Amino acid sequence: MKSSVIIFPGSNCDRDMDVALNKFGFKNKMVWHNDNTIPKSDLVVLPGGFSYGDYLRCGSIAAKSNIINSVIEFANKGGLVIGICNGFQILIETGLVTGALLRNKYLKFICKNIFVKANKSHNKYFNKIKKDILELHIAHNDGNYFCSEDDLKTMEDNDQIAVRYCDINGEISVNSNPNGSIQNIAGVFNKKKNILGMMPHPERVIDNCLSSNDGSFFFENLLSNMK
């Protein structure tokens, strides 16, 4: 399976994503933001980091970069696109997924392990993962997900909420919400569920010696759906 990771100036999880994809059997290529086309891929990833220094607004400049048109085209044709952290912010700025990511509720950068419950129905990202509660990792300043009530209702009706923050027992509550996101939302799909934007980093938790190994389930599941 072929994947492409886009490098924007200021991306800093591009290598980590490359390492993770290769570890789980993808043939990954790195793609420069100034290129116009993506090499033939089954999956495109917008990595975390601080594209263009987060200047203007997180993700906004990357959403106007050269490469982004071909990412949008790829997504519109049904290609799998993942945006992690800053990549999620970029997806939002391109309009590929709905909502906004505001400053964290307590105005602090947060770096820690969190638990999430993933939506397993009718999507290639989480469908066959056996574990109900995943321990992933967040590291962001602007991950406070927000959208209008109408949008929220539409997304819920379409089953587009991908991941929600919960506690170790799966309880979704204010106490398990690290950044103030509406309805504890940590990630969302587009309507067709081929695009996933989420704040947690699966690529940082792919080994027992790291803070968790649950990211492995994510990549393994994704690959199994693509074979």
Place this chain on the structure above:
Amino acid sequence: MIEVTEKIAIEHGLKKDEYKKICDLLKRNPNMTELGIFSAMWNEHCSYKSSKKHLKKLNTKGKRVIQGPGENAGIIDIDDEDAIVFKIESHNHPSFIEPYQGAATGVGGILRDVFTMGARPIANLNSIHFGSPANKKTKSLLRGVVQGIGGYGNCIGVPTIAGQTSFDESYNGNILVNAMTLGLVKKDKIFYSKAAGLNKPVIYVGSKTGRDGIHGASMASAKFDDKIEEKKPTVQVGDPFTEKLLLEACLELMKDDSIIAIQDMGAAGLTSSSVEMASKGKLGIELHLDKVPCREENMSPYEIMLSESQERMLIVLEIGKEDKAKKIFDKWNLDFSVIGRTTDSKNIELYFDNNKVANIPIDLLAEHAPEYDRKWKKSKLPQRIRFKKKDFNKLKITEVLKKILSSPNVCSKEWIWEQYDHTVMGDTIQKPGGDAGVIRVHGSEKAVAASVDSSASYCYAHPLSGGKQIVCEAWRNLICVGAEPIAITNCLNFGNPEKPENMGEFVECVEGLNEASKYLNFPVVSGNVSFYNETKDKGIKPTPTIGGVGLIKKYENMITMDLKEIGNIIIILGKTEGHLEQSIFAKEILNEKKGPPPEINLFNEKNNGETVLKLINDKLIQSVHDVSLGGIITGIAKMCIKGRKGIKLYKFKGLLDKFEYYFSEDQGRYIIEVKKDNFEKIKKILDKNSNHYDLIGEVIEDNISINDEPTLSVDKLTEFNKDWLNKYMVN
């Protein structure tokens, strides 16, 4: 141009006789640009004029040392083709004036020192020290510094894996911000700052030059008074995004042999970078300042030479490689300009609009810089205190423990390190909050451990012992994660070297540090001195900070301090003598601040440390933590908190008072958790190596149970430990 007078020279921070020396050496009066250059190169920060004499004595050699002090950073061999480049540096004065930018550019500066040498930065650490929590400035300074460190490190994408924070009223008017970076490099791909060859192009890359930070290096060598706020414009402004681009562009250019020498523009900007490269290569350098990319209009040669704008590098390139190099910097949207060449004149010659604006023999700036043998006062070992042990009977160990765990210097610093990205790059295998941070060497079985330590109270009470103690503490912290300690970097934060008391603190701390460094074979490979840490004539407590680096050959052998399994037994390795003076117990509970710090016995230190490392490598230990602030019981409580397990302490035996036993801060001790089945094996090793040990308790569920005292739940203890800083920062 204004004519230079003695008065102007003094305003530049030069002393009368220093100005006279400049005129004598030049055999004429300098012009303003030249004076600016002299003042930058001859100030304490760049010239080490007060410290050089003593630093020369440092133990800097070892079989793993590839590069000792004198370069941008030190380098050690970590087997195979790999080496670690590391250094610590202070950014104290700017951080007090403008905490966010001061701290951020401190991180930016040390990162550049490391990637200048061809290394990819793989970890950041920091040691930050603030005034009393009651001081009205402390909270905002702490918030600003933490956000600044995070803002820079998080953006550039280098994990902050460990750190240290302390509070002491001596920092009320002069906080300390020390930043450390580790980088990974292939041994045959190291770059140095020594220029070589004639007529080689000198290249300026990175950000444009602005008027920020002019005289930053001089400010670092000035003392503070009430008007310090006026110095705000001299604080540099950081842009981690540009630094990330600069990092990637430099590493891309370093893939082949285009670069002859490279040096970042840190303190004293273009002045010190150009002078140092030429000086090391025994060459001259010619610069055309109108070719320097500027951010502001009408900048004068004086301003261009003294600007401390961030994210800039100076490179001496092979002839003919300019186009290729320019392409890389264009790709990363960075400025690239050929601004001069190397010459055989042995002078620094500056041109602006085709006029020669400065011409100074380089050796006058470097080798002929002043060097002082400052007067210093020896300090006496304070007398021991006779504690009234009868009074201890009124106390309850559990109550004292609660107080200590929630005291500012012992409490959990999670509020701080949760704001630092400590997992980016995907190799962090021990996060902040343990004895040392540990990262895997990417793509290998190895890991590197790093810690930062300082003990200002010990150093203040007796500099010689304090100096030894911090080196030992760094060594212990590395051992506690299973690493073989390799080398250290030091950041020597002191008061005014012109005062014999402060100078004495410096000399004796360095002496102590050196003694321990030699004995433990733990050489100093890089460092920095920060003097004049004083406000209104009152100096800070002497605060040498030691950054230690160690190697774990197989990262699976790394060990953590959290208690692992119920039923395991707890051993204290190392002898407890009951030294309470300068302990947290004495200071926080008894309000007794006098007396000598704990004694350092280097033989025991080494013997105990080596034994622990052997036990770890033989997989005989489940967890380990060194005994430090707050003594045995505080250390155990932290292991309980991390492991979410309790401990039952056996009935206390021995000649000491139980408070002396549990709260004293004798050195060279470790708390280890072992399986019962392994005890006999361990006992044999300890007896064979003559390590003193006490068997003191066993791991149980949920509670800390101390003889006849009421039990204390670990959940409650965790709350006490975490709450203080959270509440302090919120309220």
